[in-house]
Amino acid sequence: DAGVIQSPRHEVTEMGQEVTLRCKPISGHDYLFWYRQTMMRGLELLIYFNNNVPIDDSGMPEDRFSAKMPNASFSTLKIQPSEPRDSAVYFCASSAYEKLFFGSGTQLSVL
Amino acid sequence: GESVGLHLPTLSVQEGDNSIINCAYSNSASDYFIWYKQESGKGPQFIIDIRSNMDKRQGQRVTVLLNKTVKHLSLQIAATQPGDSAVYFCAETPTSGTYKYIFGTGTRLKVLA
Numbered sequence: 001d002a003g004v005i006q007s008p009r010h011e012v013t014e015m016g017q018e019v020t021l022r023c024k025p026i027s028g029h030d031y032l033f034w035y036r037q038t039m040m041r042g043l044e045l046l047i048y049f050n051n052n053v054p055i056d057d058s059g060m061p062e063d064r065f066s067a068k069m070p071n072a073s074f075s076t077l078k079i080q081p082s083e084p085r086d087s088a089v090y091f092c093a094s095s096a097y098e099k100l101f102f103g104s105g106t107q108l109s110v111l
Numbered sequence: 112g113e114s115v116g117l118h119l120p121t122l123s124v125q126e127g128d129n130s131i132i133n134c135a136y137s138n139s140a141s142d143y144f145i146w147y148k149q150e151s152g153k154g155p156q157f158i159i160d161i162r163s164n165m166d167k168r169q170g171q172r173v174t175v176l177l178n179k180t181v182k183h184l185s186l187q188i189a190a191t192q193p194g195d196s197a198v199y200f201c202a203e204t205p206t207s208g209t210y211k212y213i214f215g216t217g218t219r220l221k222v223l224a
Contacts, residue, residue, distance in 0.1 A: 004154075031210055043155070043200065043214040056211060091154050098143060098204075100212065102154030 004103035006092050012109045018080040021106045024073055025094030033093040033100060034067055034077050043091075049075065082110045119198065121219040130188040132218045134201035139182060141203040145212070146175060146186045150197045158186070158199075188220075196222045 005024040013019055025032045033048040047057040052069045060067070064083070069075040079086055087110050093100040124130045136144065142163040147155035161168045161175045161184075168175050174187040184201050198217045205211065 033210075033212075042216050045211065045213075048210060050210075093154070095210065098210070099145065099157050099160065100147075100155075100202075101157065102147075104152075104154050 004092055004094050004101055006090075006103035006106050008106060009104065010107045010109075012111065013082055014111050015083055016081045017110075018078065019082045019086075019108060019110075021077040021090050021092075021108070023075045023077070023092030023103060025075070025092070026096075026101055027073065029094035029096045029101070030072075031095040032069060032075050033095070034075070035091040035093065035102075036088045037091060037105070038088045046077070079108075082108075084110045086110050119217050119219045121221060123221045123223055124191045125223050126191060126193060128191055130186075130191045130195070130220060132186045132188075132199050132220065134184040134186075134215050134218075136182050136184055136201065136203045136215070137213065138203060138205045139179070141205050143204045144175070144177060144184055145202045146173075146184075147200045147202060147214075148195075148197045149200065149217070155200060191220075191222050193222050193224065196220055 007022045030051050034046040035043050036046055037043045046059045047067045048055055049069045065079055067077045089105045089107050091102050091105045093102045145160045146158040148158050149155045159170045159173050159175050161177050166177050172189045176185045188195055198219050200217045201215045202212045
């Protein structure tokens, strides 16, 4: 299995632009998580899905952030409009039973 | 100016020695705990887990100890190797089945040759 696949690996954009991060979970995993990692706040859970349905989005910072999971093999995290304080590493993780398997992350820089 | 961020505690260990990384968790109701290893530029990688009905669990070169009385978790790495250099996170789930993991701030392990 290729593991959790995230794209892009790096994204540099200008303030105000829309950013879309993508994730392909491990096949057969029914949970998908989006985390954000910063030096200031560490690893924060943004949202997680079970069987493509959002279960808890209380960690999503504000309305500029949205996440979708149209099918079992794909999820997106969108930021519109992006701001410099959104700069962070965004991780996607999937799980079949409790253990989380993380992707390599997307390093987002908003200038 | 320089931004203020989390100050990661650092543990420096001589190659071949044993390492002990500690973690204090927040919720006495948490019933599942995981240790993750994160190498530079990579996502966290699962190392070992333990449930609240256990106080010790062993893996290959790693042991996790759980002390529920003082809400403390530790990770012991035997015969530490250069490849063990990374940031180590503990994570807890406050309520069984919610999958809402809470990660600690992490400890940086440096292995000295």
